[in-house]
Amino acid sequence: MSQHSKDKLPTPGLKRKLKTHTIETKFQAIADVERGIESKAVIAKKYEIPPNTLSTWIKNAQKIKEAYEQSTFGPQRKKMRTAAYKDTEEAVLQWFKTARDQNVPVSGPLLIAKAQEFASQLGDDFKCTTGWLERFKKRHSITFKRVCGESKSVADGTDAMKAWASSLQTILAECSPSDIFNADETGLFFRLLPDKTLEFKGVDCHGGKNSKERVTVMVCSNMSGNEKLPLLVIGKSKKPRCFKGIKTLPTAYEANKKAWITSELFIAWLKQLDRRFQRQKRKVAMSVDNCPAHPKVKDLKAITLFFLPPNTTSKTQPMDQGIIQNLKIHYRKLVIMKQLKSIERNKELQITVLDALRMLYQAWDRVTEKTIKYCFRHANFVSAATNEHADSPDSDEEDPEDDIPLAALRLRVPFDDYAQIDETVITTEAVSDKDIVDNIIAARHKEEEVSEPTEPPKKKPTLQKVDAALEVIQDWIEMTEDTEDLLPSYQKIHRRVTSAQVRASVLVHRAPQ
Template sequence: MMSHRLIVLLLAVVRRQVASLAHLSLWAEMYGVGQSTISDIKRSKPTLLNFVSVIENEDGSSSRKSMKAATNKDLENAVFMWLLQQCSVGNPISGQILCEKAKILAEKLGCSSFKASNGWIRNFKSRHGIRELDLSGEKLSANSKAADFIEKFKVVADSYSPEFLYNADETGLVWKALPKTTLASKREYSAPEHKVSKYHVTVLRCANSTVSHKIPLLLIGKSKSPRAFKNVKKLPLCYKNQPKAWMTATLFTEWYDKIFIPEVKKHQISLGKEGKVLLIVDHAPTNPTTELLERGNGQFKAIFLPPNVTNLLQPMDQSVIETMKRYYIRQLLRKLLLEGEDKEGVCENHKK
């Protein structure tokens, strides 16, 4: 590993001129190295600057400590360009597949001595800053389905006012969760651990396409009568309970009939407008069929998104739910860290 003092020395010598022997002696004494080390760094200035430039401006790994290049640059470039092409079209590439492709390219380039060993793939990843990512499992097959749905939806949506196009989506919220990382001073080498909370609720969000009407949140918890609600005269949301705090078809239908439809009708009265209403929801097992959600001789209808296109088409997934969670966590931390620090302490407040 390269020490911090040596890194500072490299930067200093590269950025300044070390001309005389007096300078060499002074710098050698300052950093505790030999004069020959200073001379070698000065002589390698162009190479060092080029190495840093590649790391900062190209696909290099900032954690590299060695400037050693690939044995066969042509093969290296061919494999890397092939990898970039495959990634650009969304093809999943594993280390084993990359090694097999490298062997094929090596044969074409006449590199008979090439072996796609574990050491080669490890060094290849290091030289180019390549990392492994989890596959979403949905995106590869989602694009074509999404395109088909969009074309069909355009035809359906023509008969609805934007004011009466709604989208609803539920999400899990770990309501006692604390951050997994923390800031610390350089004097601290470790952080106190805390158990990862598993207390969760389900939150259903719903709004129209113009964002002029937001349906009150539906909150699903485990407890039938949470103690936290006893001192609240009127909740700014609708609360339901379920043994696992999950959405069910029964709860969704109850929300649809008792919350969604009445709230939409109030909104229509306030606007002085009437019209058909369409609700866009996920194609989830917890949701009833579209036929069971039709009300008022077709005045209220629902349409399901195709399977596996949530990350592409679900409006509430385009940062709306994420933003809600960020606001919630911010308020939770504010209450624990800022409001509670002079009272019972963060840990005691968190337990409550």
């Protein structure tokens, strides 16, 4: 054997050091595979890993995605080992995030004391030591830094408005209107009928019976009005009975005990949106109000987050200029239409969470581009270089529900009061220690179900029934004037049903005789 060959031999007794990779690296590699632009061999070479390692990551894709997206572990973590006392760890992590969202300094001893307190309340028998603290910090990518001074909220409204006006002009100069977004949440009493409005007037929705009848809705659109993002609806139950058998929801849906937006939900929503814009190779400016549920989010690739000055959203928030109000007006009209149909059919009106999602989807579709543009301009989203004016949207815009015979319902309150009854409903609040403990204890048991109106379970319609229904819809379109705009939607559904029928036919013919 030559001396050169001997040099290549591994030294006896030494093992090759294995290179480990972060959860973020694994997530990005899986995302590259799913995009399908590059081969697996190219992707493996890109991340400097053997092909079989990439195959292992793909096999565990779901677990890796959950670890990355749900913030179970910091993205720079390399192993996905969980804590021995998961409930206490989750409580401490929630408390830590809430404290930092409120700019409360948190030291190591304080975190240990808080962990011991939560462990006692949750019945976990373990000693919170400095060793546990170090492991906790590594699991969640936490570092303690010296607090030299937190930025204070702007007290002077005039100064705040001047500072925001300057920031806004920078945003308008650097981004096109199609890439400037605003997001805000609103509470919605989704089962509220006109004759029940007086009972809710002035009621603070902090819990109890009334809170079970509400959801929180995240509304987001761009400045051009041509891109309305799918609504995010937050309810009280993860799996309401009405979702049984449903595979596709009309809106995104999340849940927690109080149906509020939380910092965890906001971060997950924003990161998912960031990945979407990243795939589209866009750079987006997103403005939100300054509240504990809207923390600063790290590692965003496509979105730059801007916070509106405190106590100025009535002037600076485009969603508050009429977009959310318009959404609710359309929703209330759909509720009234549903009530009228129930009266005609001599049936009791039932509005489930699923019904609410369907009507919110339809209501959001009916908020016009012109209305959104107007509301952004009214919030001063206007470049100093242009002479645009915030012209009001047409008052005679067509609305299929404008002819609703409201008098037939004998409304006890004006429709405007009914439509805006929940405009001041709380959608977010700083979480207390009791809330944290109660949520974790509730999660130990079977997921809470929201009380839903009882009705027979629906069966999935057969393809034959769907095909027959499409024939009726086609007849209606062809026998009604000014329905040409419906043909593309009809054809899209027709193609999907035909494709499903072909697949079903192939399976029948392939079945063994």
